[in-house]
Amino acid sequence: MSLLPQQLAAVIRGGITAAQAAGELPAFALPPLRIDRPKRPEMGDYASAAALQINKQVGKPPLEVAKIIAARLPTSELIDSVEVVPPGFINIRLSEAWLRMQVEHLIAAGDRAFQSSDAAGRTAQVEYVSANPTGPLSVHRIRGGVLGDTVANLLEVIGYTVTREYYFNDAGQQMNKLGESVRARYLEILGQDAAFPEGGYKGLYIRMIAATIYAFKGDSLRDASGDQFRQIAATAIIERIKLSMRRVNIRHNLFFNESSLYSENAVWDTVQALRDRGYAYDQDGAVWFKSSALGDEKDRVIVKRTGDPTYRLPDMAYHKNKLDRGFDLVVDVFGADHAATAPQVLLGVRALGYDPSTVRTIIHQMVELVEGGESRRMSTRRGDFVELDELIDDVGADAVRFFMLAQSPNTAMNFDVDLARSQxxxxxxxxIQSAHVRCAGIMRKAAEKGLDDEGADLNHLGAEELKFLRKIIEIPEMIERAISDMSPQAAAFFALDLAGAFHPLYDRVRVLSDQEGIPLEIQKARLRFYRACKVVFKRLLSLMGMSAPEVMERREDSGKNKAEAETVEE
RNA sequence: GCCCCUGUAGCUCAGAGGAUAGAGCGACGGUCUUCUAAACCGCAGGUCAGAGGUUCGAAUCCUCUCAGGGGCACCA
Incomplete structure (x- = not known):
């Protein structure tokens, strides 16, 4: 089923073609017709500016055109009435009977509410987090994780089959440094002098890994290579990262090992493919990607003089791999620190002969934690970054999910720790969660009193409930838009908005308790309505990866459990 | 120097070429003590950074200027 605005646009189009057939409007090719949602309620539920779009071709004043169209509109079960207003808008009011019916549809759908099959049969791959396993997950990285995971959720709602993927960077210089760092700490424990590698990792977790190795293996790794330490450390760290992600409901279906690109020759095949297509050449002992031919300011090295690839090459090979897997849509989530690579990867995709529009990127700006009016800055390299686990301990997983989502990826985030922690x-x-709790409370109370809403007559719903339903039915449009604009934050803002509309309603539209007593039929209808509301809030929360509590339950004083903060060495 | 992001209410931020620019918090004034996650109602608050341009119509698109953030390796 297509979206409501599309259905309404079809009605408007029907009016125009009918008027053309009747000779009231000249024949011409119609532009795509947009349906807007007016800001003011007296302007109706939806509005069409079609007359303003086409009045030039018609050669009549827009108001007159609008009147002609409105008079020729085909009947629709969606529409209660239409009104033509200057300068030529056609305002549409939705049918209330249709609105009331949505209550039953929502309850019947339950946890699958708003599920559509618009993209049924299509596949998407969403890559997110993908942090190098060189240390605990940072707060900055999880912003991308939350954005990517939410996009994946939204894609599933419209019918995509989604592969959630983590690009596991288990090769390369940084990982070698990790191995050497652990090796040095391990040898320290054995009482040997070991040169700590330049630019190595100094966090306490490196010592802990070394200590764990010693606890299990004693001094048997005395002569082991950095490579062996690298493998042990990478495994330990990735497991820890998985645990951290799980705390905020992030799970991947696939951890894609960068090393497999080498073992399967994908990297060198990619170089050859670029050469074959005339986009790679040798110069100064290095292999260059001829990106300037595709609009880049200069060509880029993809294989160093040493024979090692630069980071661009495996990135391109990885994307070639993704596209060869046949996904209809590939979504990359990058932090601002990697923003420069995204366009180059896309150039690579083009150079390799794939359709770059298959690949969408979300690039998010940095995260700054603000507490007590001061910022807690972070840097992975120095080691004074804030770990995700620490933040979750502090403010709770739901708050991390919500706050990381509820800002446009383009804006540098100020994460208000005090606000996130407050209860x-x-x-x-x-x-938002209290809206769900309140619905659940009504259900509980009604069940205690034996009130049954099965078969309720929804004609007893009043204007306030209908107004709220008008808001609920925007959700499919919101989801569609969040995907087409790659703006998952829309879900967070919508949920907040809806909760804001819910609480006053809850206060006025009572089900059970009222001094004057509420007639049974109205109680039943309202109970039915709140049952649908509960479905909606639960669904929105789950889309955002948040919990939907049934009862009020304040978190224990999480307080500031920072005793175990890592000490930093320089 | 070049590239990317940002500049909207006191603060944090939404905002889709359409009609009188929105929310939350905070401020101010008033009800209420709950189907118990203390709420509800009202009120104030704006040169959408600035200047040009495109358009019937611009916070939104284009150009320039100013300010803040991030990035510019044969590092990842």
């Missing part, structure tokens, strides 16, 4: 209504997380 009152000023915290948007509580605001």
């Amino acid at each position: 009152g209504d000023e915290n948007p997380v509580y605001r």
Whole structure:
């Protein structure tokens, strides 16, 4: 089923073609017709500016054109009435009967509410987090994780089969440094002098890994290579990263090993493919990607004089691999620190002969934690970064999910730790979850009193409930738009908005308790309505990877458990 | 120097070429004590950084200027 605005646009188009057939409008090719949602309620639920779009071709004033179209509109079960207003808008009011019916549809759909099959049969791959396993997951990285995971959720709602993927960077210089760093700490434990590698990793976790190795293996790795230490360390760290991600409901279907690109020759095949297509050449002992031919400011090295690839080459080979797997859509989530590579990867995709529009990227800006009006800055290399686990301990997983989502990826994030930690209504997380809790409370109370809403007559719903339903039915449009614009934050803002509309409604539209007593039929209809609301809030929360609590339950004083913060060495 | 992102209410931020630019927090004023996650109602608050341009119509698209952030390796 297509989206509501599309259905309404079809109705408008029907009016125009009918008027053309009747000779009231000249024949011409119609532009795509947009349906807007007016800001003010008296302008109706939806509006078409079609008359303003086409009045030039018609050669009549837009108001007159609008009147002609409106008079020729085909009947639709969606529409209650239309109104033509200057300068030529056609305002549409939705059918209330149709709106009431949505309550039953929502309840019937339950956890699959808003599930569509628009993209059924299509496959998508979403790559996110992909942090090098050189240390614990940082707060900055998880922003991309939350954005990517939410995009994946949204894609599934419209019918995509989604592969959630982590590009596991288990090769390369940084990983070698990791191995050498652990080796040096291990030898320290054995009482040997070991040169700590330049630019090595100095966090406490390196010592802990070394100590664990010693605990299990004693001094048997005395003569082991850095490579062996690298493998042990990478495994330990990736497991820890997985645990951290799981705490915020992030799971991947596939950890793609960078090393497989080498073992399967994909990297060198990619170089050859570029050569074959005339996009690679040798110069100064290196192999260059002729990206300037595709608009880049200069060509880029893909194989160093040493014979080692630069980071670009495996990135391109990885994308070649993704596209060869036949995905209809590939989504990359990068942090601002990698922003420069994204366009180059896309050039690579083009150079290799793939359609670059298959690949969408989300590039998010940095995260800054703000606490007590001061920022806690972070840098992975120095080691004074804030770990995700520390933040989760502090503010809770749901708050991390929500706050990381609820900002446009393009803006540098100020993560308000004090607000995220607070347990009152000023915290948007509580605001949204409490809407669900309140619905659940009504259900519980009604069940205790034996009130049954099965077969309720929804004609007893009032104007406020209908207004709320009008908001709910925007959700499919919101999802569609979040995907087409790659703006998953829309889900967070929508949920907050909906909760904001819910609480006043809850206050006025009572089901059970009221001094004057509420007639049974109205109680039933309202209970039915709140049952649908509960479905909606639960669904929105799960889309955002958040929990939907049934009862009020304040977190224990999480407080500031920072005793175990890592000491930093320089 | 070049590239990317940002500049909208006191603060944090939404905003889709359409009608009188929105939310939350904070401020101010008033109800209420709950189907218990203390709420509800009202009010104030704006040169959409600035200047040009495109358009019937611009916070939104284009150009320039100013300010802030990030990035510019044969590092990843």
